[in-house]
Amino acid sequence: MSANGLRERYQAYLDCLNCQAWAELGRHVHEAVEHNGRPLGLAGYHAMLEGDHAAIPDLCFVARLLVVEAPWLGARLDFDCTPWGKLFGLAVNGRQVRFSEHVFYRFENGRIREVRSVIDTAAIAAQLMVG
Amino acid sequence: MSANGLRERYQAYLDCLNCQAWAELGRHVHEAVEHNGRPLGLAGYHAMLEGDHAAIPDLCFVARLLVVEAPWLGARLDFDCTPWGKLFGLAVNGRQVRFSEHVFYRFENGRIREVRSVIDTAAIAAQLMVG
Numbered sequence: 516m517s518a519n520g521l522r523e524r525y526q527a528y529l530d531c532l533n534c535q536a537w538a539e540l541g542r543h544v545h546e547a548v549e550h551n552g553r554p555l556g557l558a559g560y561h562a563m564l565e566g567d568h569a570a571i572p573d574l575c576f577v578a579r580l581l582v583v584e585a586p587w588l589g590a591r592l593d594f595d596c597t598p599w600g601k602l603f604g605l606a607v608n609g610r611q612v613r614f615s616e617h618v619f620y621r622f623e624n625g626r627i628r629e630v631r632s633v634i635d636t637a638a639i640a641a642q643l644m645v646g
Numbered sequence: 647m648s649a650n651g652l653r654e655r656y657q658a659y660l661d662c663l664n665c666q667a668w669a670e671l672g673r674h675v676h677e678a679v680e681h682n683g684r685p686l687g688l689a690g691y692h693a694m695l696e697g698d699h700a701a702i703p704d705l706c707f708v709a710r711l712l713v714v715e716a717p718w719l720g721a722r723l724d725f726d727c728t729p730w731g732k733l734f735g736l737a738v739n740g741r742q743v744r745f746s747e748h749v750f751y752r753f754e755n756g757r758i759r760e761v762r763s764v765i766d767t768a769a770i771a772a773q774l775m776v777g
Contacts, residue, residue, distance in 0.1 A: 583715050584715055631748070633764045636768045
């Protein structure tokens with residue numbers, strides 16, 4: 516698939532997440548998807564995403580940077596949200612926080628087969644300390 | 647510059663870091679380089695790298711994944727090292743830790759002009775807790 520094709524596939528995946536259109540998740544994510552080395556599979560991946568939305572009611576996935584070289588796509592995602600309770604072990608408790616995720620996806624036949632994600636939890640901790 | 651050209655330029659940059667060949671850093675890094683939005687400039691960037699090597703005597707930069715789409719290059723760097731004292735505010739004190747950095751570089755005329763980096767500090771904290 517071309518770089519532009521992957522870019523379109525990825526934006527369709529983000530739209531699916533933002534609309535919480537879980538019935539369509541399998542169009543974007545492979546049944547045997549792995550996340551940071553864990554073999555979650557589609558059901559486990561779906562559960563992880565639903566948990567994210569439950570913890571962060573105003574969660575919105577926005578890609579600020581895309582770097583595409585098939586079969587890989589790298590993205591910088593910027594979040595600006597108000598999570599309930601704890602997030603990544605940090606007591607956010609409804610405060611507004613901003614942080615980034617740097618994530619690489621490997622596509623297989625147009626679907627996400629592997630995800631490698633690092634989240635800037637240190638930025639969240641720093642925002643909680645200064646507040 | 648082609649994707650393969652950027653890949654070679656980037657590997658030469660990592661070689662420069664691993665050899666601590668600071669006199670050559672200006673060949674790889676732009677005078678006006680920015681790091682996570684901070685206008686460090688070449689001198690500030692050099693100082694940051696020397697500080698990293700001082701804190702982590704066995705620091706070695708190894709790219710496990712490169713995703714290239716000029717002028718951007720995304721990399722997953724895996725570190726396996728034994729930092730002295732504190733690292734990212736965590737009391738590592740000479741223990742062996744493994745962690746990843748996901749980083750995007752924007753090249754300008756063959757040199758690094760902008761860096762956006764997220765380090766998996768949560769992984770380090772988890773390793774210190776289980777030890």
